Amino acid sequence: MEVFLETERLILRRFTEDDVDNLFDLDGDPEVMRFLTGGKPTPRDVIQNQTLPRLLDYYERFEGFGCWAAIEKSTEEFLGWFEFRPPESSRSDEVELGYRLRRSAWGKGYATEGSRALIHKGFTELGARRVIAQTMAVNLASRRVMEKAGLEYVRTFHLEWEDPLPGTEHGEVEYALTKKDWKQRGASSFRAKWDQSSRTEQPHSNRQRNEAPR
Numbered sequence: 001m002e003v004f005l006e007t008e009r010l011i012l013r014r015f016t017e018d019d020v021d022n023l024f025d026l027d028g029d030p031e032v033m034r035f036l037t038g039g040k041p042t043p044r045d046v047i048q049n050q051t052l053p054r055l056l057d058y059y060e061r062f063e064g065f066g067c068w069a070a071i072e073k074s075t076e077e078f079l080g081w082f083e084f085r086p087p088e089s090s091r092s093d094e095v096e097l098g099y100r101l102r103r104s105a106w107g108k109g110y111a112t113e114g115s116r117a118l119i120h121k122g123f124t125e126l127g128a129r130r131v132i133a134q135t136m137a138v139n140l141a142s143r144r145v146m147e148k149a150g151l152e153y154v155r156t157f158h159l160e161w162e163d164p165l166p167g168t169e170h171g172e173v174e175y176a177l178t179k180k181d182w183k184q185r186g187a188s189s190f191r192a193k194w195d196q197s198s199r200t201e202q203p204h205s206n207r208q209r210n211e212a213p214r
Contacts, residue, residue: 004068007117010110012068012082015055019069022078023047031103035139038165058085064126070101070114079105084118093129095122099145106141115149123179132176138167143175150182151175 005012015023024047026032030039042051058066065085072079080101087096097118099111122128133151135142154174161168 005117005121006073007113009073010079010114010117011071011073012114012117013071014059015052015067015069015081017052017056019078020044020048020052022069023051023081026078026080026100026102029103032100035136035142035165035167038163062086065095067098070099070105070110072105072110077104078102079110082114082118084122087132093127095126095128095131097131097133097146097149097151111145112148115145119149119177119182123182128179130176130178132174134172134174136165136167137170137173143173146175149177150185151177152181 001011002014003011004014024042024044027042027047030041033039033041055067062085067081067083067085069081070079071077080099083098084095086092086094097115099115101111105111119131122131131151132154133146133149135146137143137156152175154176156171156173158171
C-alpha cells in the first residue's frame with residue numbers, strides 16, 4: 001500500500017487495479033450519485049477500462065496530485081476517495097478539491113478531516129496558492145463540508161447540460177481558500193473548527209456532473 005497522507009482516522013493511499021470493486025460499489029449507490037448522475041451507477045466496465053487507468057496514469061504524470069482512496073484506520077474499510085489536483089485549463093498553483101464517500105461514512109466528519117489534511121499538505125508541501133471546490137448550489141451537504149474545511153463562497157454560475165438534474169436551474173457554486181488567508185487564520189483555528197463541527201455532513205461529492213473522477 002502506497003500511502004499519500006494520514007490523519008487521525010484516515011489513510012489516503014494510491015488506487016490500484018484491485019480497487020475496481022471498491023469503486024463499483026461506491027458509484028452503485030443512488031444516494032452517493034444523486035448530484036452527479038441523478039442516481040445512475042457507473043458501469044463496471046467504465047470503471048475498469050476508463051476510470052482506474054486514468055487515475056493510475058495521473059500519478060505518473062503529476063507527482064503529488066491525483067485521486068486518493070480513503071481508508072478508515074480502525075477497520076481498514078474503503079470509505080471512498082478524495083481528489084486533489086490542478087483543474088483543467090487553470091494556473092499551476094491552483095488546486096481543486098473533491099470527495100466522494102460511502103453513505104456509511106456520512107455524518108462522521110471524515111470529509112472535513114480529509115479535506116483539511118489535503119489543504120494543509122497542498123499549502124505546505126505542494127506549492128498550492130489557492131484551493132477551489134465546486135458543486136451544485138442545491139447540494140447543501142457538500143457546501144457545508146467546504147465551509148468546515150475553511151473555503152469561502154466565491155460565485156454562482158450556470159452551465160449547459162444535455163441531461164440537467166433536478167436543481168440545475170439554481171446553478172453551480174464555487175468556494176475557494178488562498179494560502180494567504182489560510183496562514184492568517186492559523187492552522188490551530190482550523191483544528192478547533194473541526195472539533196466543534198457537527199456530524200451531519202453527507203458528502204455525495206463536490207464534483208460537478210462527472211460520473212467518475214477525471
